[in-house]
Amino acid sequence: MISSKYTIREQNESIILNEIITHKEISRATLSKMSSLNKASVSSIVKKLIKDHLVVETRIGEATNRGRKPILLTFNGKESGLAIAIDVGFEYIDGLLTTLDGTEIRRFQLIDTYANKYNIQKLIHQVVEKLTLKLPPTFHGIVGMTIALQGQILNNKIISTTYSNLEEVDLETLLNAEYSYPVYIENEANLSALGEYTFSSDLNNLVSISLHSGIGVGIVKDGKLDVGNKGYAGRLGHTILIPNGRVCSCGNKGCLEMYCSTNIIYREIAEAKHLNKINSDIVLHLYNSNDSKVINMIHEYSYYLSIAVNNTIMLYAPDIVVFNSPLTKKIPDIITTIQSHLKNKYTNGIPVISSSIKWNPVLSGAISLSIQKFLNIEKLKLSSS
Numbered sequence: 001m002i003s004s005k006y007t008i009r010e011q012n013e014s015i016i017l018n019e020i021i022t023h024k025e026i027s028r029a030t031l032s033k034m035s036s037l038n039k040a041s042v043s044s045i046v047k048k049l050i051k052d053h054l055v056v057e058t059r060i061g062e063a064t065n066r067g068r069k070p071i072l073l074t075f076n077g078k079e080s081g082l083a084i085a086i087d088v089g090f091e092y093i094d095g096l097l098t099t100l101d102g103t104e105i106r107r108f109q110l111i112d113t114y115a116n117k118y119n120i121q122k123l124i125h126q127v128v129e130k131l132t133l134k135l136p137p138t139f140h141g142i143v144g145m146t147i148a149l150q151g152q153i154l155n156n157k158i159i160s161t162t163y164s165n166l167e168e169v170d171l172e173t174l175l176n177a178e179y180s181y182p183v184y185i186e187n188e189a190n191l192s193a194l195g196e197y198t199f200s201s202d203l204n205n206l207v208s209i210s211l212h213s214g215i216g217v218g219i220v221k222d223g224k225l226d227v228g229n230k231g232y233a234g235r236l237g238h239t240i241l242i243p244n245g246r247v248c249s250c251g252n253k254g255c256l257e258m259y260c261s262t263n264i265i266y267r268e269i270a271e272a273k274h275l276n277k278i279n280s281d282i283v284l285h286l287y288n289s290n291d292s293k294v295i296n297m298i299h300e301y302s303y304y305l306s307i308a309v310n311n312t313i314m315l316y317a318p319d320i321v322v323f324n325s326p327l328t329k330k331i332p333d334i335i336t337t338i339q340s341h342l343k344n345k346y347t348n349g350i351p352v353i354s355s356s357i358k359w360n361p362v363l364s365g366a367i368s369l370s371i372q373k374f375l376n377i378e379k380l381k382l383s384s385s
């Protein structure tokens with residue numbers, strides 16, 4: 001049963017709360033100026049936010065024009081509540097618990113774990129149990145949990161995934177029946193983009209490219225996530241790189257992810273070097289040992305990725321392109337090589353970077369979504385700590 005605390009916050013209340021979060025410390029008078037709401041309305045909204053334990057009066061500020069010294073207001077993110085993020089990766093499950101200002105309380109990972117339609121609920125339960133052991137006291141407790149998955153997801157429903165038949169379970173219904181707080185489901189590349197927007201970027205238009213076993217793009221336009229009307233906008237891995245090329249599971253030939261997903265990169269390097277085991281650390285070691293075969297292969301993958309980056313910039317005109325991948329994090333030359341191939345007059349001024357988010361950016365986005373929904377703030381900016 002969802003209690004009344006999850007009911008949607010009234011719009012003016014969300015506007016005022018967002019101003020308080022953005023400004024860290026702000027007076028009622030400044031809030032009135034910023035929001036164009038009169039002082040009486042601001043005062044009554046602030047009174048309600050204080051009563052809801054979302055805002056606290058912190059200290060007396062400096063007076064302006066010999067007026068009364070104002071009382072400054074701050075978002076009570078540390079004490080008001082908690083949010084959960086779960087990233088269901090291809091071979092792991094990563095969980096994070098934070099306060100509502102994005103401060104990490106606990107992190108727990110299951111590795112070498114493969115989710116399927118039979119075990120997914122149990123695996124999520126296992127991670128949540130570890131995360132929620134001895135919760136710090138907060139006024140609202142856990143306010144929401146967001147599950148990140150690869151694949152096409154629309155309005156919390158899994159339309160298709162790259163995992164074992166996960167679309168055959170109604171995960172949203174199962175999880176919302178199990179937990180006392182709302183549970184949301186969203187695509188991992190979309191959440192990465194939201195994480196970049198919320199925690200690390202001053203920019204309002206960005207794309208985040210997730211380079212994993214699949215390749216996806218999350219798009220944030222004017223602060224809002226754009227998933228397309230069917231939830232598969234940004235499935236970059238299924239854009240065609242080579243006409244009539246390798247057969248892809250999507251039904252087409254020559255898709256990008258048949259040439260430079262991490263699965264393909266690992267498999268081809270393992271074959272070329274006759275290795276039984278491979279991961280990003282082994283690729284990094286070979287690259288740093290000046291293995292000319294591996295260096296050439298990495299440069300070729302980077303060239304393929306630069307074509308994808310070029311096409312993405314031409315379609316979405318973002319202010320920045322952020323990569324989320326263990327490979328780009330460990331081998332910065334991939335990013336440099338991609339940049340060197342961006343030659344047209346539109347793309348060569350657009351920064352391409354590797355994500356600098358401390359956590360897995362997918363988790364940051366999943367935390368952000370849980371908090372956004374609870375506060376009813378769509379364009380939320382927090383700084384991670």
Ligand SMILES: [Zn+2]
Nearest residue numbers: 238248250255
């Ligand atoms: Zn495809």
